[in-house]
Amino acid sequence: MFIGALFTTAKETRSVLKYNSSRTSRSSTLIWKLQQEKEHSLGWSKTTTSDNWQRAAMPCPSPLTLLRDSLRGQREHEKDLRILVSNLPYEGLPKTKQPNRYFPGNAVKTTKYSLWFFIPMNLYEQFHRFANLYFVGLAVLNFVPAVEAFQPEVAIVPICVMLALTALKDGWEDCRRFRSDRRINHTSCRVYSRKVSGFVERHWKDVRVGDLVEVASNEIIPADLLLLHTSDLNGVCHIETASLDGETNLKRRLVVPGLNTQDSSFEPQNFHCTVAVEKPNDNLNQFKGYIETSDMKRLGFGIDSLLPRGCTVRNTDLATGFVVYTGHYVWLESLPSVPLFLTPGSHGHMDSNPLSGLYMFFTMIILLQIFIPISLYVSIEMVKMGQIFFITNDVDLYEEKTDSRVQCRALNIPEDLGNIHYVFSDKTGTLTENKMVFRRCSVTGTEYSHNENAIRLAVLGGTDETEEDVIFHQSPVPSRTGWTLEDDQEPEAVQQSQEGQQPHSGGGHHRNKETGNAQGKAAFSSPLETEVVPDRKLLQRVLAGGGDWDGCGGIRRCEATDLYLDFFLALTVCNTVVVSTATTARAQRQRARGRPSPSLFQSPGEVLQTALQKMFVFSRLCHTLSSWQPMTEDLDTDHNSGCHHSAAGDQTSHSSTQGHQSTSEIDISAQRCYVAESPDEAALVHAAKVYGFMLIARTPNSVKVRLPHGVELNYQVLDTLNFDPHRKRMSVVLRHPISGEIVMYTKGADYTVMELLDFERSQKNVAASTQRHLNWYAKEGLHTLCFAKKVLSESAYKNWSLLRQEALAAIDNREELLMETAVNLEKQLTLLGATGIEDRLQECVPDTVMALREAGVRLWVLTGDKAETAINIAHASRLLDQEDLVIHMNTDDKAVCKSILDRSLEEGRRHTRPGYPGLSIGLVIDGHTLDMALQSDLVDRFLELARLCRSVLCCRVTPLQKSTVVKVVRERLKVMTLAVGDGANDVNMIQAADVGIGISGQEGMQAVMASDFSISCFKHMKKLLLVHGHWCNSRLSNMAIYFFYKNVTYVNLLFWYQFFCGFSGTSMIDIWLLIFFNLFFTSTPPIMFGVMDRDVSAETLLGLPELYRTGHESEGYSHFTFWIAMLDAFYQSLVCFFIPYLTYQGTDIDIYTFGSSMNTVSLFNILLHLAIEIKSWTLVHWVTMLGSVALYFTVTLVYSATCISCNPPSDPYWTTQQQMSEPIFYLVCVITTVVALLPRFTYRVLSNTLAPTPLIRARHLERLDPAIREQWIKEWRGFRGGPQGGRSYQKQTQEQEPSRITPTLSITNNHLGTPTRSAVRHHHNVEL
């Protein structure tokens, strides 16, 4: 079935190429071409139509017709423009009569192979790998009699086995893909049928171009649809594109503009238009075409009218679309394909790999024996696959909330995880949750601290002040009353909340365990996070003016209140938040991911009342819960979900809004939810709501807002100047519904907005105090945003609007023109105020950071944020400690930059002298400065300084800078780097690093797609690196070294024999046994060793992050061990050869008996050598080891009993039996093995006892009683300056020697007016 499809694809590509080349001669304007083709095609389709009607009865067309038809089909494909008509008039006609028959079906096929051509295709694929070709080449060489080393047939056995194994694996994977394809192809959808005059169920694969398909809310779109009709009056359909680009926000799609289908009930049968679309391209955001109606009117449309396949319809009950493209052709295929078997060396950083030396040796060995490298090659790949199996199956790295486990996209680098020196991390979304909580605001120069809200958050979060000291434990025990109270609520809400909690009851326990840890996770489990307790003063202020806002009157009355009104209006409307009417299904989906939070939807009067009550309740609540009585129904809800954080937190834990829901929140009572593109927008809208400004609806051209006291105003949206990273702001131009005034509200990063203020007015004071507030906010680690407005005169707007239209219509450099117009309008703004939004740390971030630091990993945080925000986060996440020496670099002058570098270096060296009690150094550097520091003359100094620093913060850096930094560090310092991030701006960095980790969080899937590993939160880094990294690294390097040892030992055996056969290339071991030896007898134990050996348990590795350092030392260490292993291998091969030699010397022993004794001796020697190396013996180890011995003897005995003269010239017949009947054989086996292994055994014993490595010491610790072990671990960490012991030690020294108190080197040359006080959070500075 899928063979056919495969062939068509091949054919298509070919014909496209041909056609294109013939076409190039024809030059014409685009329009001309389009027209011409359209005419041609329309004409043709008309004739076919008539043909169809005439010849409908003719059952079988002549071959000539078929040929002509297929040629036409080809042409149809290749056109730049596809002309499509509805299939409905042709329903029931045979396939040859269908107008759209040339377009491929909607079935997907991701399989690589077909059933019949699997073998040739797979071989073709495999021979693309150089190594395979090489091995085949060697095997073929054996067919040349002159150089023949073995019988040719024998020589091809190893490569055949290897190819077969790979083919099996490929086949299995393809089979899985086939099954998943089949599942997708058989999903049902509804297609309009003329026969039944309605929509009928059909499989996805049967959907054809030209069909009319109906999709309902929450259904997945089966093919690319052109939106013709929706149940929404405005012709809007919302879709979620998460499956394509991972973005969870809703995107709005419009019915083809001008197509009057919305007013009347849409009748698919009456759709007689011709649709012209481009041929499929690979740009997700590029799509255009037009519809030609029956009265020859052309209606253009773009990506706004396309419902792409795979997306989900949201918030729209029904939508009907016309299928324009079928099948999946672009994005799904363009996902990074996972390389299956990578050739060693194909990965860029092989050089820094400790194995590189080994690979060189490996080349040497190839010359000796061809089959050995193959076995190594296959084994290493198998080991890596096994390791990845275990990584992806780790239940600790599974995140229940998002139901995602760690994913490995690159299959060949698990061992690199164990050898990371530098971690480059994004801040927002990686260290922090990227879930915003409104904290404070400043309006017209007055600061409103929202203390009550802060208290509430503190209660919820349980802590900002001391991370270990969790308020949690002291807070009242959760009671069932929390839930019984809900009985007062609407039944629906109760039902929902109960449903919401039920599915997660299993996981609740898990969360309970975690909550003890630190850092208020509970806040995030609570749906209250978007709720804000209004600031009393501000609320009074708002309400004071509020009385006047009941209509048009208040607007011009008082400048001050006006600004307050404007501030909140800006908060409410200056965004892209979509208010969606959630259907029940939507709500259910929400529940699946996050529990909906009951929130307020009441009149402004009630808002005030409730808010005041809440404040009151909160203040009391913290003292006692028992005295608490519900005051209003609303309060019940609120209180319940918020303050019973232990109860609610636990019970709603997994459904909590952590994963996806920060951007949207359901309002149950009104069935509304806010869907925002960025989480801070949602936070602001929610904040405004508390003050009575509620966003009710948003359509493309208007926005409906309810003001305090219940007045609803419908503003006309004249224009929206979207956010872009250059301007770093967005604006909305509105027309007031009553006064008709045109106002522009602007929101943006503080420095971009501040620059645009109109200082002519008496705004300077406001600006200054707002700036001061902004600086405070930044220092508190809050995200700051400034709000400003501008009133436009009608004429000014008209003028600008013309320019804007031009820009919109422009074809060339449209983007630039648009930006220019935006910049033109956004000036001379009036400052309204500023907000501070908190982005909380993800759970366990400080713990993870500490662990990584102890593990000797240097952490760099690269963020686009301001330095103050970054420093604050760095302190919170313990990237910087209070005691740390922090170097700030922020200058615009290169000379200054150089001098700072020099001074800092000097200072740094002084502090990191050996023997000096470690003062850690942190470096904070600004984007500008970083650019200078990375210039070729300064880069060495900078890196030298960076090497001294334990953590580096790079602020205000661009994505490009991020990747540059990673590249520079990686290449200059020759270290293994890891980059972790979650957003599109981290993609460069992730790709530049040796290991890229993507966090599948709030910001789409780009980072994940580009990464080697994807995890769901930062804390997983700890186990991923410390445990899996360490294991993979040590396992793989041990296994690889063992493999080399094994092969060298064995090959040398053959080599020594050459002295006794006149260097003629005789092998004293039967060729088959020789090949089996590596392929079967001794292959499983090392693979199992590489996959499963466990030197130290996961608990100990996590408890003693320092053990990770052993991976760092492994480079030198493994070179040393490698050469030791090689020496040992030579020694052992000598022993294995010469002990039997000396024993049998001068006797009548024949070649194959002699060889068989050596083979047996080697087997025991090689397996027992592994036994010395194996650290933990599980059942699997025993089975494989004993199984290998059993297999060896079984195969050898059977072989030498049956191979009478099967394999001339070798003559193994009865040799093993003969040999095993002689006692001397056993004596030789015993003494050879003992003599061969004695040195290694003794070496291991002595080194373990005399100079135990940290790993050995850790293994000893594991055997101790848990209590004593704790004690030991504490002492150990304390000794090395770990968190517990180390800190107290440092504090002691500080008390004794005040002069050692960390000085802060602060050199800031700041022209921007940002704070020069750089001693952030350094208590000691004051004393100095």
Next chain:
Amino acid sequence: MPKKELETANRPDNTAFTQQRLPAWQPILSAGIVIPGFVLIGLAFIGIGVALFLTSRNITVLEMDYTGVETTSDCYKCSAGTLPNCVCNLYFTLNETFPGTVYFYYGLSNYFQSYRKFGASRDDNQLSGDTYYFTSPLAVCTPYQYDVNNNPIVPCGISANSMFNDTFNLYQLVNGSKTVPLDGRGIAWWSDYNIKFRNPTSDPLRNAFNGTVKPPFWSKPVFELDLTDKSNNGFLNQDFLVWMRRAALPNFRKLYRRITGPDYASGLPPGNYTIEIAYNYPVMSFNGRKKVVLSNVSWMGGKNDFLGVAYLVVGSLCIVMSMVMLIVYAKFKFPDDV
């Protein structure tokens, strides 16, 4: 509940295997725990070593070179290879009884039967009696595949062609010379004689070899190797079988006969002996040596002091090592060492 399944569809199995928590034995090699091992191995090895050494000591071997390099040797005259059917004698004297069943070996030195080309140059199909290959031997037999007249050579190849063809007769010199009977039965491997090598089924045997020629270096065709014993002819000739089992090392010996005659069943009595050698096999060209070896055997085969000494040395080493470990252990023990 289907919903629950859906939500945790990706949850990895929480089994001991997938979570890498299989119960495991985790030995840490350290001085403390290996002491008993060293002591035990040491004692056992010393025991075995003593036994081996004593056994080896009890084996008598008599090796005599008869290549004829030295002019004093009786075989000097033959070593040039110019005399046809040259016969020489090798005299030796036993002062005491040569005990046990005495095995009579011939030995060759610097002779590479293990050379690749040498071993490959044979046709096992012929040797298993397949007459098809009598007429067209395998190409690997070249240059002994066909003779100059293009007649197929049977048995073909270098291996067969180079068969050792010196013959020996042993005489005890008492009152003239008394023939010591040499027994040539069962000197080859049972499996070679009974299974691997087969004669063509024809009676008389020589009919099967019509149209073939003997290997050029042979004096007699393969079906007439032993004129005294009809069953010892063709590919089942014991000397042929012994020769065709290739020696592993360039200095080797091959069993020629056993001395089982009624007077000599329990050994060779003291006295003077002579070995009458039909000197046919040239070895001087490649600087080889030929010798005669008389030996009795024990359970451990022929005389070999090496293994016994090795066991003794390694055993003692282990004991020494255990002492060292004891000291190390006393000084550096870890708290959990037992």
